[in-house]
Amino acid sequence: MVDHPDFLRSPDNVCKQDSRGWIAIEDQHSRVEKLQLHSGVPEDVRVQFETTKNIYLYAWFVYRFYPVAQHHAYTCLEFALRERFESELIADGKKKRKFGPGLKALLSYAVKKGYLKNEHFEVWRNQTRVRAWQRSLYEQMDEMERLGLEKMEFDETRIEIKDVDRDHEYLAILLKTIPWLRNHYAHGSKTLHNQVLITLQIVSEIINQIYPESSDSQKVSK
Secondary structure, three states: OOOOOOOOOOOOOOOOOOOOOOHHHHHHHHHOOOOOOOOOHHHHHHHHHHHHHHHHOOOOOOOOOOHHHHHHHHHHHHHHHHHHHHHHHHHHHOOOOOOOOOHHHHHHHHHHHHOOOOOHHHHHHHHHHHHHHHHHHHHHHHHHHEEEEEEEEOOHHHHHOHHHHHHOHHHHHHHHHHHHHHHHOOOOOOOOOOHHHHHHHHHHHHHHHHHOOOOOHHHOOO
């Protein structure tokens, strides 16, 4: 039997790494293990997210599990949002649907009601640091020109993050991209890449924000 990585594996090769992979299984595991939902998140939601993590882990064996993991992450997110906000949306005047409110409506509601904050996303924090670094560099270049200097030491340890660096919107990007990407996978897609860990991270950050932390979660975080 000749094994092709995109088709059913033979029993002899079922536990071998996909030929398109390159990292060790231990590294694959450590990358996704750190993404945790706090204990205030309902168990049903946490189980779904752990399933997403397992799909990502097993993509080490089957490369085409990566888009499956990304799709399942969005499914998990919609489930978490619906469990958290469906009754609130209906009470707020949203018409009840057979399968509940959709992902876009749920995500928009979480943003509108202030459950999600830019500063609680690692991507936003990283971009804020980059903006502060760039601003500081440009300010030093202006100072060099003003003083007529040819060179000046740039001390990154003195960079201070200011309000102007924080003045950028990430939630609007999520509102636009998450529902689109979920639909992209849900309606069939040829997309194949392994850069899906960021999706799992963002989904975990959203879920952790919309559910209040339990006392046990707060003790662990201190």
